[in-house]
Amino acid sequence: MKLEREMMRGAGPTAVMHLLSGDEMYGYEIVERLASQSAGVFEMGQSTLYPMLYNLEGKGLVKSREKKGDNGRKRRYYRLTAKGCRKLEADRKQWTSLIDGLSALGVTRVSNPVSCLS
Amino acid sequence: MKLEREMMRGAGPTAVMHLLSGDEMYGYEIVERLASQSAGVFEMGQSTLYPMLYNLEGKGLVKSREKKGDNGRKRRYYRLTAKGCRKLEADRKQWTSLIDGLSALGVTRVSNPVSCLS
């Protein structure tokens, strides 16, 4: 199930930074991997990812370099900076907190008595 | 732990609608309850909540009416509409999906080998 806009806002950058915490990666690859490794949840277009990467780089959370890929084509590879790594840690905590909050409110409770008449 | 801006974007309206699915409630009360019932996670100011309520009402997800409260003061009470109830159900699914996605990527995995040097 694809995520709607406003949720992607919170989760997108975290997901990207998490991916980059494992390995150096280029844009197109990130789009593909995010979609496949999350079963479509983090499916996003290039027009979403690239500006996001520029944004993260502007904040010093990721860093990029040009490099010739396996197929001979020029690619821009991104990797997480130390600052980005710390930000990722903070985000993890935020997510844990958010999930706890939703649970405390009962939003994600499975058997919820709410019934939508009509 | 208070939620940061971009996460509140996705979760705020869902949390509010969830609260209203139980009972009719007025703005000030919502702010108080959200903060206390979520252990501070969904702490938000009035300047965040009221525009959010106007927004939700504009979309037909909640409906309001003026009513004198217990203390004699005029208050604006909000309740969830049928449409809002269906939207809430959809949001629940989105959250479940998102949490699954984060889990699939390993973002929320407790023992994560990422270490931020420096």
Next chain:
DNA sequence: ACCTTTTGCTATGCCATACATAGTATGCGT
């Protein structure tokens, strides 16, 4: 040889929305 598809990046602009800030008004305690 030519064309289409896939891969890969860049740029611009719209729109939604969290939140800061500011202003208004009522009831209660002292």
Next chain:
DNA sequence: ACGCATACTATGTATGGCATAGCAAAAGGT
């Protein structure tokens, strides 16, 4: 009378997802 908690309204700014568009190189088919 004064301050404080309660309760709502209005405005402006900053952020960032995503649509749209364009460019270009490599791969594969016919």
